[in-house]
Amino acid sequence: MAENRGVVYTGPGKVEVQAIDFPKLALGNRKLNHGVILKIVSTNICGSDQHMVRGRTTAPKGIVLGHEITGEVIEAGTDVEFIKVGDICSVPFNVACGRCRNCKEQKTGICLNVNPARPGGAYGYVDMGGWVGGQAEYVTVPYADFNLLKFPDRDQALAKIRDLTCLTDILPTGFHGAVSAGVGPGSTVYIAGAGPVGMAAAASARLLGAACVIVGDMNAERLAHAKKHGFEIVDIAKAAIPDQIEQILGVPEVDCAVDAVGFEASDGHGHEQPAVVLNDMMKVTRAGGAVGIPGLYVTEDPGAQEEAAKTGNLSLRLGLGWAKSLSFSTGQTPVLKYNRALMQAILWDRIAIADIVGVEVIRLDDAPRGYAAFDKGAAHKYVIDPHGMIPN
Numbered sequence: 001m002a003e004n005r006g007v008v009y010t011g012p013g014k015v016e017v018q019a020i021d022f023p024k025l026a027l028g029n030r031k032l033n034h035g036v037i038l039k040i041v042s043t044n045i046c047g048s049d050q051h052m053v054r055g056r057t058t059a060p061k062g063i064v065l066g067h068e069i070t071g072e073v074i075e076a077g078t079d080v081e082f083i084k085v086g087d088i089c090s091v092p093f094n095v096a097c098g099r100c101r102n103c104k105e106q107k108t109g110i111c112l113n114v115n116p117a118r119p120g121g122a123y124g125y126v127d128m129g130g131w132v133g134g135q136a137e138y139v140t141v142p143y144a145d146f147n148l149l150k151f152p153d154r155d156q157a158l159a160k161i162r163d164l165t166c167l168t169d170i171l172p173t174g175f176h177g178a179v180s181a182g183v184g185p186g187s188t189v190y191i192a193g194a195g196p197v198g199m200a201a202a203a204s205a206r207l208l209g210a211a212c213v214i215v216g217d218m219n220a221e222r223l224a225h226a227k228k229h230g231f232e233i234v235d236i237a238k239a240a241i242p243d244q245i246e247q248i249l250g251v252p253e254v255d256c257a258v259d260a261v262g263f264e265a266s267d268g269h270g271h272e273q274p275a276v277v278l279n280d281m282m283k284v285t286r287a288g289g290a291v292g293i294p295g296l297y298v299t300e301d302p303g304a305q306e307e308a309a310k311t312g313n314l315s316l317r318l319g320l321g322w323a324k325s326l327s328f329s330t331g332q333t334p335v336l337k338y339n340r341a342l343m344q345a346i347l348w349d350r351i352a353i354a355d356i357v358g359v360e361v362i363r364l365d366d367a368p369r370g371y372a373a374f375d376k377g378a379a380h381k382y383v384i385d386p387h388g389m390i391p392n
Contacts, residue, residue, distance in 0.1 A: 005386075006064040006136030007367045012055030015368050020064055020132075023140035025077045027130065033079040035142040038071030041088060041158075041389050042165040042361075043134045045370050045382040047195055047262075048296050052126055053371060056264060056303040059126035066135025066384075067093035067123040068168040070161065073144075080144045088157045089148040090167040090343070091141055092335030095121035095131050098146030109332030114142070120332055135367060137386045149339050156347065161390050162354035162361070163346045165383050166200065171342050171353050173294045173333040174200025174260065178208055180329030181256035181292035185209035188254040190245065190284055192277045194222035194233075196357040196381040197294060198260035202231050203356045205258075207345065214248060216241060218268050225379040229356050237268035242284055255289055257281040262295030263309070272305050275314035282321045290327040297330070357381040361390050 006020040025032040043066050052059040069091040076085055083089065095115075096108035102119065103111050114121035115129035124133015132139060141147060149167065151157035157164060178201050183189055187210040191201050194217035205213045215226040218237040227233050234244035242252035265277045274297075281291045297312065304310045321328065345351045360380040362370050370382035383390070 002138070004136055004138045005364060006133065007066060007364070009053055009059055009061060009063050009065055011061055013053065015053055015065065015371050017365055017367055020136060023132065023138050025075070025140060027140075027142070032140060032142045033077040034144060035077050035140055036073045036080060036083060036144040036148070037075040038069065038089070038091070038139050038141055039074045040069060040071045040134060040137055040139060040386045042070045042161055043136070043384045043386065044068035044165055044168065044170075045135070045367070045374055045384070046169060047197060048125070050371070050375055051264065051296060051298070054303065054375070056301055057126045057298055058300050058302065063124065063126065064133040064136060065124045066133035067125055068165070068170070069123065069134035069139060069141070070165050070168060071134075071139065074138075076144065083144045083148050083150060087148075087150045088154055089150050090164060090339060091123075091134070092147055092149070092339060093122050093169045094332060094335055095123065095129060095142060096147060096336070098143050103146070106334055106337045108334045108336050122332070135384055137364070147336070149343060151343070158389065158391060160346060162359045162383065163352070164343065165359070166353045166357060166381070167339045167343055167346070169333075169335065170196050170200045170357060170381065171204070172335045172338040173197055174202070175204040175207075175338050175342060176333040177201045177258040177260060177292035177294035178204040178256070179292070180290065181258050182290040183208045183210050183256045186211045187256050188212045188249055189214065190254040190257045190281075191215045191260055192258065192280065193217060193260035193295065194219060194226045194379075195260065198258075199226065199229075199357045200353065201258045201260050201294070202226065203351055203353055207351050212249065214245060214254065219377045222377060222379045225358060241280055245284055253284050253286045255286055256292070257285045257289070258292045259295040263297045263301060274301075274304065274306070274309045275316045278314070279317045279320075282317055282324065282326060285324070285326055287324040288326075289324075290329070293328060293330045294333055359383050361385050
């Protein structure tokens with residue numbers, strides 16, 4: 001049998017590269033004749049992975065991580081009609097059947113058939129259906145004809161793989177956050193969080209025609225990176241966010257806001273407050289505006305400092321949001337809704353997403369180092385190259 005290795009969660013703060021099973025066209029007793037096996041071209045470390053690695057979820061030890069997968073098809077099931085061996089494809093992080101009511105309504109983040117526990121599935125993630133993660137050398141992808149986005153030209157795809165690898169999650173997630181916040185031509189936008197998803201949201205807002213995009217964080221390296229790429233910045237550790245926005249725009253509010261932080265949020269002084277970003281969004285968004293929330297919020301957070309937050313209950317100023325008639329959009333991004341159009345934007349040089357999110361390519365064996373650096377707030381998006389296929 002062929003060999004396979006993957007990044008395995010071994011306990012809070014620890015990941016290891018270990019030998020894992022070579023993928024099969026099966027999940028337990030379920031035959032996956034509609035699936036394919038991929039040789040991984042690139043697979044990325046995500047902030048959502050970090051939540052598990054920090055011990056902030058109920059993820060079990062031994063889970064193979066990784067939901068941001070781009071790969072080459074090396075085997076196809078008997079029911080696969082349109083995806084062929086040799087195709088290089090982007091894999092949406094959502095596992096979706098393509099057949100249920102939600103999938104038919106483009107709500108692939110809450111597919112009804114791929115997770116017996118609740119709507120929605122994902123690779124290598126706790127409570128998301130048991131699908132094996134793709135921070136590995138090889139992985140299985142089910143419902144291949146529906147899920148996979150085939151790149152039109154192999155050589156072009158490999159030449160642009162640093163950008164195209166972002167199609168699996170962070171670029172559609174950032175774009176979804178901006179779209180659901182109502183960003184359009186002439187908009188003023190506040191993005192909370194200068195990590196990869198926040199930077200992807202900022203780049204998406206620019207692509208959508210925003211007049212001014214402001215990125216907020218308290219990490220100096222990440223703020224400097226955002227400023228280098230032409231975005232306005234606010235340092236939340238230095239002064240009140242509305243005051244800093246007023247210095248930029250002349251008014252203390254924006255048209256649209258995006259939460260790219262999620263439940264591990266803290267105030268500007270290092271105190272964890274899981275609802276602080278959402279409450280800040282309501283303060284700075286104009287009456288009648290909208291807030292996009294691609295940042296992750298969990299149903300169980302055993303590491304929370306607040307007792308209520310351990311079961312996902314947050315101290316949210318919903319009354320303020322109600323009084324201002326704000327709209328909120330939450331949940332997993334339906335990647336398939338956006339990834340083909342965003343692929344075209346990349347291929348036609350409309351968005352230099354790899355530079356904006358700070359892509360840094362590393363080997364599979366360097367994954368633990370990538371996790372450690374990312375956890376410390378490095379202004380990089382770590383992309384794992386298991387087979388040395390990414391050109392220098």
